[in-house]
Amino acid sequence: DADVTQTPRNRITKTGKRIMLECSQTKGHDRMYWYRQDPGLGLRLIYYSFDVKDINKGEISDGYSVSRQAQAKFSLSLESAIPNQTALYFCATQASGANVLTFGAGSRLTVL
Amino acid sequence: GENVEQHPSTLSVQEGDSAVIKCTYSDSASNYFPWYKQELGKRPQLIIDIRSNVGEKKDQRIAVTLNKTAKHFSLHITETQPEDSAVYFCAATPPPGTYKYIFGTGTRLKVLA
Numbered sequence: 001d002a003d004v005t006q007t008p009r010n011r012i013t014k015t016g017k018r019i020m021l022e023c024s025q026t027k028g029h030d031r032m033y034w035y036r037q038d039p040g041l042g043l044r045l046i047y048y049s050f051d052v053k054d055i056n057k058g059e060i061s062d063g064y065s066v067s068r069q070a071q072a073k074f075s076l077s078l079e080s081a082i083p084n085q086t087a088l089y090f091c092a093t094q095a096s097g098a099n100v101l102t103f104g105a106g107s108r109l110t111v112l
Numbered sequence: 113g114e115n116v117e118q119h120p121s122t123l124s125v126q127e128g129d130s131a132v133i134k135c136t137y138s139d140s141a142s143n144y145f146p147w148y149k150q151e152l153g154k155r156p157q158l159i160i161d162i163r164s165n166v167g168e169k170k171d172q173r174i175a176v177t178l179n180k181t182a183k184h185f186s187l188h189i190t191e192t193q194p195e196d197s198a199v200y201f202c203a204a205t206p207p208p209g210t211y212k213y214i215f216g217t218g219t220r221l222k223v224l225a
């Protein structure tokens with residue numbers, strides 16, 4: 001079945017380290033999103049992309065960067081991780097002209 | 113920008129009873145309102161949605177109502193079952209061109225057997 005795959009699923013790192021979370025999809029969707037989930041704060045948008053050459057900031061982009069290497073791949077980077085970036089990160093995809101978001105399984109990041 | 117408030121943050125009901133979760137939004141131009149269910153340790157999944165030109169939509173035991181004048185929408189679950197236990201998120205999306213879902217903060221529903 002077509003899916004959205006996130007790697008790694010769990011990662012523990014130290015303050016100051018560079019971290020990359022990867023997302024790949026076989027759904028053929030044009031739009032890809034990175035969300036962050038924290039208890040009591042819901043899902044907050046970090047970055048989104050509608051095409052390979054399109055990158056847009058979301059609500060909470062500070063401290064993060066992204067790369068849309070191909071239509072099917074969208075990576076999130078933390079250049080210098082800090083403890084308050086400890087969270088559950090979700091990648092999501094969306095077909096052009098559609099509303100439904102399809103989420104990946106999530107990447108749990110712990111920054112010590 | 114759009115802001116979505118969701119209440120309550122936690123809700124416990126007895127199996128078989130109904131559950132209601134409410135959301136309010138601030139941008140009157142928002143025109144699409146989905147509800148996502150996230151079971152423990154799983155990814156959020158769409159369970160029902162409603163567009164601004166419709167007042168109510170039902171799908172078996174779940175329904176969503178929308179009051180555009182008051183800018184609020186609600187999720188109704190009837191005859192709750194243990195498998196309904198999850199975190200539910202509402203969202204609002206501004207008109208085409210922005211594509212940014214604004215999610216509520218979530219409601220943890222517990223259905224007690």
